Amino acid sequence: MQNIIITEQSNADTKDIDLMDSLQIATILNNEDKKVAFAVESVLEQIAKAIDLISTSFLAGGRLAYFGAGTSGRLGVLDASECPPTFGVDSSMVQGFIAGGDKALKYSVENAEDGIENAVEDFKKFNPSKKDVVVGISASGNPEYVLAVLQQAKNIGATTIAITSNPEAKLKVFADVFICTPVGQEAITGSSRLKSGTAQKMVLNMLSTGAMIRIGKTYQNYMIDMKLLNTKLLNRGVRFVSQICNVDNDEALNLLQQAEYSVKTACVMKIKNCNKVQARNLLAENGGILRKVI
Secondary structure (H helix, E strand, O other): OOOOOHHHOOOHHHOOHHHOOHHHHHHHHHHHHHHHHHHHHOOHHHHHHHHHHHHHHHHOOOOEEEEEOHHHHHHHHHHHHHHHHHHOOOOOOEEEEEOOOHHHHOOOOOOHHHOHHHHHHHHHHHOOOOOOEEEEEOOOOOOHHHHHHHHHHHHHOOEEEEEEOOOOOHHHHHOOEEEEOOOOOOOOOOOOOOHHHHHHHHHHHHHHHHHHHHOOOOEOOEOOOOOOOOHHHHHHHHHHHHHHHOOOHHHHHHHHHHOOOOHHHHHHHHHOOOOHHHHHHHHHHOOOOHHHHO
């Protein structure tokens, strides 16, 4: 057992899971999931360091990229794809790559995680510089695809971060920040889409959200740079302007229309009693940070 990495070991607490009824299965899976938040809590200092590095990169015009295989890769792509609509950033600012390419988002691609050639190709697609941040995600921390990417990033001087559930992960030697969430054995032996995947999702949420907050993409806890792309989001934008500026919904909508549906611009126009151009200039002078303006 000592030679088997933690993510592949059998969980004694769930060894009879195949004899349980549905409620018992749900209960024991829930009990295992309760351990995840505590595992993430144990590495908050490392997560905070990673947030600082990513936000510093963003402020310098750098980018963030996630690389992973299987579940880890899908989670990285998911987090990256949510950043533009949530924070109004360009899709090139946060990118996600999965071993095996887009096909692997829906289907299992055999041997993709062992493909060094694919790692080289995806690395070239991102084409990082020293001001960029490269994040490798893997429950075991050992796939050749992720290792090759982090090694290349390290070689060119880019900032590197590793997210794993294995304290002995090979990724560690290539990581400026090593984030290991000690979730223990999975409920189903080796099924790292469970606790390890949940931990990765939580960490990724913190990294992207934390970095975006640090560079001014929120005011208080409002997503003030979100893109108002549909009725739900427009209604949310109206609500945000109404609450921040203490106006009714009709005036909030009018402000948004004048501001070309920018929540930040609308708020500055109202609070500073200025027009759209003046509001944009004030935001530009303050790095786009609404709190500094108002």
